[in-house]
Amino acid sequence: ESGVPLIKTGALTTCTHLPYAPFQSKDSSGKVVGFDVALIDLVATKLGVTQEIVDTPFEGIKSGSDLNSGKCDVAAAGMTITDERKQVLDFSEPYFDATQALAVLTGSPVKTLEGLAGKRLGVQGGTTGEDYIKKQVAEKKLDIEVVSYRDLAALQQALATNQVEAAVNDLPVWNEYIKANPGKVAVAAGFDTGEQYGFAVKKGNTALLETIDEVLAAARADGTYDKIYATWIGE
Ligand code: GLN
Structure with missing residues (x-):
């Protein structure tokens, strides 16, 4: 037709x-x-x-x-x-249903976005996670330097090598990263964005x-x- x-x-x-x-x-x-x-x-x-x-x-x-x-x-x-x-x-x-999650290196004291004051937070360019974080930072006037990476691998590498204090992406990809790299990264907080793929x-x-x-x-x-x-x- x-x-x-x-x-x-x-x-x-x-x-x-x-x-x-x-x-x-x-x-x-x-x-x-x-x-x-x-x-x-x-x-x-x-x-x-x-x-x-x-x-x-x-x-x-x-x-x-x-x-x-x-x-x-x-x-x-x-x-x-x-x-x-x-x-x-x-x-x-x-x-598929997803939410956003804040990942940190294991042992980091950061538990919230507010806890990132004066620090760098990594996101993946072009994603809903980036949009969500930029909106939160603007609305809550948070003193966070948001750094956008071109893909998930670059974002995860930045977190693993301490170029950012924390990183935001979809929860299932952090769960997968933690499975593949046990003990390195932890999910510090979740944001119930109610996303559907x-x-x-x-x-x-x-x-x-x-x-x-x-x-x-x-x-x-x-x-x-x-x-x-x-x-x-x-x-
Ligand atoms: N679910 C997110 C979005 O749609 C991330 C997708 C991705 O990076 N492949 O923006």
């Missing part, structure tokens, strides 16, 4: 921004794996094709430019559904969006979603 084809080529191309474990990251062999990858693999299977992943900066994903220019068929990037992003992208039904398509590609929603509903109904959740997220 809409005239927009489900997918452009013989593969389902997925735009994402690496690394964002446990949603998407490279395994030891260089293959991109994770919670989002596993769910989009189900969509690819339903379409009778394979998934091809395109690693690209988050800015181009959330701004709609990558999908609307045809760089990818779908975006799967641990991406929170927001009103602003809905103006430029069409989102699937929510597939969605997969995104080019505006108007309702055929692909409907397929994604059907696959998600079927995966929730038959236990596949729970299995994928247990594999990548845990309890």
Whole structure:
């Protein structure tokens, strides 16, 4: 009806921004794996094709430019559904609930944003975590130097090497980091932002969006979603 084809080529191309474990990251062999990858693999299977992943900066994903220019068929990037992003992208039904969390090095006395007075706080550029922190700092007139990093790896590295006193990102990525690097980092505080992740398509590609929603509903109904959740997220 809409005239927009489900997918452009013989593969389902997925735009994402690496690394964002446990949603998407490279395994030891260089293959991109994770919670989002596993769910989009189900969509690819339903379409009778394979998934091809395109690693690209988050800015181009959330701004709609990558999908609307045809760089990818779908975006799967641990991406929170927001009103602003809905103006430029069409989102699937929510597939994951998240909040923001403040991570510190183990043993740090910092427990709150107020406790960061005069200190540096790291965030990831272009994310809802960055938006949330900038808003809090402005509203509460906090004396915090907010430093934006280009990706999650750079942010985590900055925290690990004491370039920032604390860092904010989505809670599940800190949980994953703590699992992979036991004893290094602790979650000092959570911020209940009530975020939900969605997969995104080019505006108007309702055929692909409907397929994604059907696959998600079927995966929730038959236990596949729970299995994928247990594999990548845990309890
Ligand atoms: N959930 C956050 C957002 O959508 C972070 C996503 C990411 O960095 N991949 O802004």
